[in-house]
Amino acid sequence: MLRGQKNISYNSVNLQKENHKPKLLDLVRTELRVNHYSTKTEEAYVGWIKRYILFHNKRHPNEMGKEEIQNFINHLAVNNNVSSSTQNQALQAILFLYKRILKKEVGWIDEIKHATRVKHLPVVFSKKETAKIIDNLTGIPKLVVSLLYGSGLRLSEALRLRIKDIDFDYKQILVRDGKGEKDRHTILPDSLIPDLKKHLNRVCLKYKEDLKRGKGETILPYALKKKYPNADKEFGWQYAFPADKFIKNKDSGLILRWHIHESTIQRAVKEAIKKAGIIKPGSPHTFRHSFATHLLENGYDIRTIQELLGHHSVKTTMIYTHVLNRGLGVRSPLD
Structure with missing residues (x-):
């Protein structure tokens, strides 16, 4: 009984440690703030990382890599018709996750279908x-x-x-x-x-x-x-x-x-x-x-x-x- 009780106590401690482990997106926010990224950039990066995970049916990013990133970025351009700057921001957010949080090298991502960059002149009032x-x-x-x-x-x-x-x-x-x-x-x-x-x-x-x-x-x-x-x-x-x-x-x-x-x-x-x-x-x-x-x-x-x-x-x-x-x-x- 005593041995069993010790095991239960030990397992519950482990469970508590797991429950207190920072969530992935919290780690992203902390890293962005430590490096003095703006609040808007923080919101944008966290948003893109969420969309990337949901796009791949909530798979953990550690289980994914170059191919999954490429598929998501291409999806934004082909199916969502996002601008080139939006597509680039999404890519930078995901690369930030892999490089700074997961410490995982994904290599050079080629074969990306880039959104067409349209050069607009700014609106100016006289x-x-x-x-x-x-x-x-x-x-x-x-x-x-x-x-x-x-x-x-x-x-x-x-x-x-x-x-x-x-x-x-x-x-x-x-x-x-x-x-x-x-x-x-x-x-x-x-x-x-x-x-x-x-x-x-x-x-x-x-x-x-x-x-x-x-x-x-x-x-x-x-x-x-x-x-x-x-x-x-x-x-x-x-x-x-x-x-x-x-x-x-x-x-x-x-x-x-x-x-x-x-x-x-x-x-x-x-x-x-x-x-x-x-x-x-x-x-x-x-x-x-x-x-x-x-x-x-x-x-x-x-x-x-x-x-x-x-x-x-x-x-x-x-x-x-x-x-x-x-x-x-x-x-x-x-x-």
Whole structure:
């Protein structure tokens, strides 16, 4: 009996250890966060890995390899008609799983049926159209969109902006951890400074009320909470565009104010475009395209615009020269 009881106890301990073993997707999330991948990349990679596993009837990736990866990627292009960039993202997510989590070499994957890469020119608002749309916005959406157009920010960069990274004296904004984990400086429009200061004064009052209620914390990037234990309650670290409601952070368990959601600005822009009577299919990102195109139109050099936008390669920035058609140098015979 005693021997049997020991065996039962030993087996139950083993079972508990197995139950506490991290799940595959949790390991993927941890590895992505340790390597400072963005939240959007994390969501995308985990989503593609899930779809890959479901496509092969929930087989464990360790039991699969090159052939299964190839079949899934080809399926996306042939049956789902995804774009080339989407197909490439799916492949990178699966390769990340094998290389970084499973430590399994799958070799060179050839015979992939690549989706056709279509080169689209970005939609750009004219200066008049931009002014009309912004005039049809109010409140915080108007302020955010003015930053997108006036500073060339991505929507995510504007919403993640911390108060301490707005420099009114030098009239510049420090964008931290932009695309590719790069910091950069960009311009702060003179015309926006008075409204932005008024907005931050209101944010400060709300922040002081939160402190009185025993709240006021914000989420800090990386491991700064350990290095600076009280920084999460400092005003400078607060989001410039905080949400109206508190949320519970699933990682820390803290009740805090996140920044306003992207959909708030997206809906406001869609409505403003409609009110302005503009038929172009624009979005918040269109204002970043318009920022670059209008600077080019005003005679600024391509390298300066590249730095302000934070593009890794000048080739990416060169697309705005095609929008203007400056490279053609041809006058229509009708004119």
